[in-house]
Amino acid sequence: MRTEIHPRFANQPSLDRAEAIVRSCVHCGFCTAVCPTYQLLGDEADSPRGRIVLINDLLETGRVTEVHETHLDRCLTCRSCETHCPSGVAYTDLLDIAKGLMLEQPARSKPAILGRDVLLRLLKWQPLMRVGFGLLRRLPTVVRRRFNLPVIRTSARGSGKVGTLPIEREVILLGGCIQSAATPEVNEAAAALLEVAGIGVNSIKREACCGALAYHLGRHDEGRADMRRLIRQIEQAGDTRQPIVSTASGCGISLKSLPKHFEADDPDFTRATAIAARVVDVSELLIGENIAVAPSRVAFHRPCTLKHGQGLGDELAAWLTQCGLTLIPLVNPPGCCGSAGTYSLLQSEMANSLRERMMTSLTEHAPDVIVTANIGCQLHLSSGTEIPVMHWLELVWQQYQLGLSRG
Template sequence: MQTRFSEESKNLPRAEEAERILRSCVHCGFCNATCPTYQLLGDELDGPRGRIYLIKQVLEGQPATASTQLHLDRCLSCRNCETTCPSGVDYHNLLDIGRAVVDHAVPRPAGQRALRLGLRSLASSPERFTALLRLGTVFRALLPTNLTAKLPRPSPPHGERPPLEGCVQPGLSPNTNASAARVLDRLGVSVIPCAQAGCCGALDYHLDAQASGLDRARQNIDAWWPHLENGAEAIVQTASGCGAFIKDYGHLLEHDPNYAAKARQVSERALDLVQVLGKEPLEQICAARNQRIAVHCPCTLQHAQKLGGSIEALLTRLGFNLTEVPDGHLCCGSAGTYSLTQPALARQLRDNRLNALESGQPELIVTANVGCQNHLDGAGRTPVRHWIELVDQSLAE
């Protein structure tokens, strides 16, 4: 499509990138067919094509409004549309550019600002987040339903805290990293602790604080770089949402003279756990039992990292009994903090996804991202775990 950016927009740091992305869109509308929010709401402005037009209008000088902000906020950033788009429109980067412009022009109400600041400060700190979870568990009976759904269901501990960490995962799903460390150890793959690394930056970046998100990326690069120089082969993530953002460091910091080269290498070395274990002889150490399993493949794994089907292939190879899951490309509604900032839509998407996942009557649902796991499991229906816990269990047996 043609663009006529305003003089102000031409001076934006990512103006050329935005114009290139907009010009690649042929407004065919195929993206709407796989957009979760468009399917729920049926509003053109709540689909990718409509949001692209809204961003284009703002960049061409039309005033941004609270309505513009709402339609952009409703986007899950699931990137399903990117998988569908025949023109290869880089939608998620355009959305990030558009959101930054709109959020600068449209001040949020005090309640929204407080929620987003609270999420950024709590979720990015494992200590504060875990302490809050413990407090919530103590007072579970007094909390409203939407908050109790976010508290993890009790599960037996699988071991000590491993050198793989994270932000919310140690509190919400401590068994995940313990299981990963144990399986990697059995395979002879050593895990190097890196206490200096922190939140990947995605929370800040997607909650009106892009500069803070990039600062966190730089801090992580500084923490990982000595290990890479000393021979570490990969930076492994057990949460696909974090992995998707880390694999974007190279692009997001490509114009930073001090970090561009390092960021590119970090992104190239970032691997999801399934990429590591998919190449290992797991059959020699695992004994799968005949348990019906449904796999929820997170959007960040299948649409962002292009690793759709990799978990299913690995578990099938190990002999697990996987059920058929219709519409496996659709989002569960977790989308980072979306289940807290857009709770009504998130619940609808969660229930639709669970209906599809449970259609084959599985005994357990597995996924690859802590946000999806917590969101789906919060419905109190079929238990949801990280897939590595299943592999670890078969290892123990």
């Protein structure tokens, strides 16, 4: 497809990239069948191929319409299309560019724009999030169910002093802004398990956001500013050889992709590249460790950011089994649970439909617990089931302690 970029977008460096990505799509349609929104709605405009055509239209006309916003807003950025595209189309990069353009000249109403701004401010306001999630935990389950709110269960608090090896190396463990407010037990479990494996943990005080929240809403400058802040904090956190460990797969993919958010002549491009090269998902450190846990029947939900974003999940599943957990097979697992960052808040109807489909698959064989690897998925899934939903780190730590207590 040949794109004649509208003069309104002249001199925007990202537009050359957008044009190249649009051109790389050969319209084969292999991606449509694996796109969760196309599966749900059956509309070509809600498929990856249809969205690429819409973005091409936006680039050529220089005008954002409600049609562009409707169908591009519905995209989950799950990356399933990228995983299955034989031509290597960098779809999410293209969507990010389009979101920036949609923000410059929006078709949506002023209240809708304001609503998005307020949502972003609230989500990034750490003290408020801590208080909010603290109150949420205290609400009776019946109230949380009535209002479709997440159910956060308090899991075993971490202490890695039982059966630990001597500390032989150290890492920087990132808290993640929403995760550290909603489920601090996840990082406590991570720290405890890493200590069990002989890995010491350093953390960052008042850790900045990784930038994903703002960036994926099209606020590229704000997202980049968050990234620059976090880059500086990490650089000041000590030894530059220490791996940087993420326990939320959404933050992990954002950090591993840091360099692509900076132009090559940006002074922070090299720093972002150096930081990204050190980022690992916590599973990449723990897999291979000999950790035996008490048994439990588990449905393992693989977040898109782990599976498609980081190409991880299979080895983790094998390791969880090796630890002593029984991973039950999932029946026709759909692509995405519908969480997708702010998606579950901005597109709640679609998100709830996707969650229902995911729940049918996860609960078919009545597991004791559902585990996932990302805070957004954990909160979203937990609001749709009576079965406990945990981060896999919480479960492994809980069952490890249970195993020790049983001798």
